[in-house]
Amino acid sequence: MPMKKVMKGNEAAAWAAKLAKPKVVAAFPITPSTLVPEKISEFVADGEMDAEFIKVESEHSAISACVGASAAGVRTFTATASQGLALMHEVLFIAAGMRLPIVMAIGNRALSAPINIWNDWQDTISERDTGWMQFYAENNQEALDLILIAFKVAEDERVLLPAMVGFDAFILTHTVEPVEIPDQEVVDEFLGEYVPKHAYLDPARPITQGALGFPAHYMEARYTVWEAMENARKVIKEVFDEFEKKFGRRYHMIEEYKTDDAEIILLTMGSLAGTLKEFVDKKREEGIKIGAAKMTVYRPFPIEEIRALAKKAKVLAILEKDISFGIGGAVFADTSRALINEKEKPIMLDFILGLGGRDVTFENLEEVVEISKKALEGEKVEEINWIGLRKEIL
Amino acid sequence: MAESPFKADIERVQKEYSEKMTPGAIVYIPGSSVVNKTGGWRVFMPKFNKDKCVRCFMCYTLCPEPAIYLDEESYPVFDYDYCKGCGICANECPTKAIEMVRESK
Numbered sequence A: 001m002p003m004k005k006v007m008k009g010n011e012a013a014a015w016a017a018k019l020a021k022p023k024v025v026a027a028f029p030i031t032p033s034t035l036v037p038e039k040i041s042e043f044v045a046d047g048e049m050d051a052e053f054i055k056v057e058s059e060h061s062a063i064s065a066c067v068g069a070s071a072a073g074v075r076t077f078t079a080t081a082s083q084g085l086a087l088m089h090e091v092l093f094i095a096a097g098m099r100l101p102i103v104m105a106i107g108n109r110a111l112s113a114p115i116n117i118w119n120d121w122q123d124t125i126s127e128r129d130t131g132w133m134q135f136y137a138e139n140n141q142e143a144l145d146l147i148l149i150a151f152k153v154a155e156d157e158r159v160l161l162p163a164m165v166g167f168d169a170f171i172l173t174h175t176v177e178p179v180e181i182p183d184q185e186v187v188d189e190f191l192g193e194y195v196p197k198h199a200y201l202d203p204a205r206p207i208t209q210g211a212l213g214f215p216a217h218y219m220e221a222r223y224t225v226w227e228a229m230e231n232a233r234k235v236i237k238e239v240f241d242e243f244e245k246k247f248g249r250r251y252h253m254i255e256e257y258k259t260d261d262a263e264i265i266l267l268t269m270g271s272l273a274g275t276l277k278e279f280v281d282k283k284r285e286e287g288i289k290i291g292a293a294k295m296t297v298y299r300p301f302p303i304e305e306i307r308a309l310a311k312k313a314k315v316l317a318i319l320e321k322d323i324s325f326g327i328g329g330a331v332f333a334d335t336s337r338a339l340i341n342e343k344e345k346p347i348m349l350d351f352i353l354g355l356g357g358r359d360v361t362f363e364n365l366e367e368v369v370e371i372s373k374k375a376l377e378g379e380k381v382e383e384i385n386w387i388g389l390r391k392e393i394l
Numbered sequence B: 001m002a003e004s005p006f007k008a009d010i011e012r013v014q015k016e017y018s019e020k021m022t023p024g025a026i027v028y029i030p031g032s033s034v035v036n037k038t039g040g041w042r043v044f045m046p047k048f049n050k051d052k053c054v055r056c057f058m059c060y061t062l063c064p065e066p067a068i069y070l071d072e073e074s075y076p077v078f079d080y081d082y083c084k085g086c087g088i089c090a091n092e093c094p095t096k097a098i099e100m101v102r103e104s105k
């Protein structure tokens, strides 16, 4: 029987790692994810987890150790956040280029300067072009589930790409919620043992990994990463189906909430989706046709699902906790790309909010709806809006 | 640099590589370390004095390059194709049987 435990998001991630049975976990502590390796170290010390737990002196080394372990042919896990992820940056490309199915839990946190340990998504979104798949969890249960899903997708022969699972700093990492811990046997059935097909060490089969790629080969190598990411769309959906059969919880590339007759749809990722659902219910009571959507998978970008969603809306408002300087929100830019050649598209508005852990309140969301309503009525409004910004102190 | 003993392998792999990309761009031969001799970086080279050696294996164990072999009598033999001249062996040798000398052509 699956058991329910009340736990923090970080613990849920550690539990997911325990259930997935990685052979190597390498990590360096960083707020707000420190508890993930801490909990894993306890599991290993208590003999509940049979993994090599490597303590390193930086995140760059943590991910490098993971690349080494994964290239040697074992299931590998790590966790980090923010500046730690940024310090891993160059190795992230290597992991994806070498097609190593490493899974990493991220407590989504803002980047410096100024130093800020609270939640937004600038860390993972900055890594969107590395070739890592990206999943975003709405709650602690999703953090656990998506890590298991990430392993399954990453290790699929059609994919073989690393994956990161983001869950919002403090909002999830340090908040206790009831989480269902699936049975080990069911997880074993779902994941199976990782049997490396391409990357493993064998004295009878000497190979060079991460070798020089001449101009005659490099482009093809990069294309295969692109192709793998394209394959991932299909594989993720298959794995979502299988996950539902085994564990009873359903995941979607984009999960919709009351969108069928909605004129305004608010699209977001992560824990904010929970707030949006409540907000939608409130606005529905006031008779406003509004819906919400949550992007669970950000890489590969759910292009088809965005197109289907956009057909339902007159205004598509994107609420994102990140900023790509010089253009606007990254999710907004990506969503625009998905819709650029569509004949009919909704009015698209971007809302930058909640950076560095600033609360996203119902008042903020009211403001989003007010601007969206104006746009719906044909009034000219700003395409990119900073919500909750304290202009008076600038 | 002497011709690689893996020349035929390398040519085979390059041919295969240009015909089919492997996942992760793996090359099915051993790494470049067997092909590329790294001794060319050296400024100082270890000079060995057999008379002082007590065969403690410190140099053999601690050489970061594994550039030290043991001969049949367990005396160290330095492989100058790979020795980078870091001097760790000389530093660790308890009997000062290894001396680092400037290497000039």
Ligand code: SF4
Residues within 6 Å of the ligand: B045, B046, B062, B063, B064, B065, B067, B068, B078, B082, B083, B084, B085, B086, B087, B088, B089, B090
């Ligand atoms: S000098 Fe350094 S590399 Fe050369 S043999 Fe001594 S320890 Fe090895």
Ligand code: SF4
Residues within 6 Å of the ligand: B052, B053, B054, B055, B056, B057, B058, B059, B060, B076, B089, B092, B093, B094, B095, B096, B097, B098
């Ligand atoms: S460390 Fe010195 S004494 Fe020991 S084996 Fe090497 S050369 Fe000989």
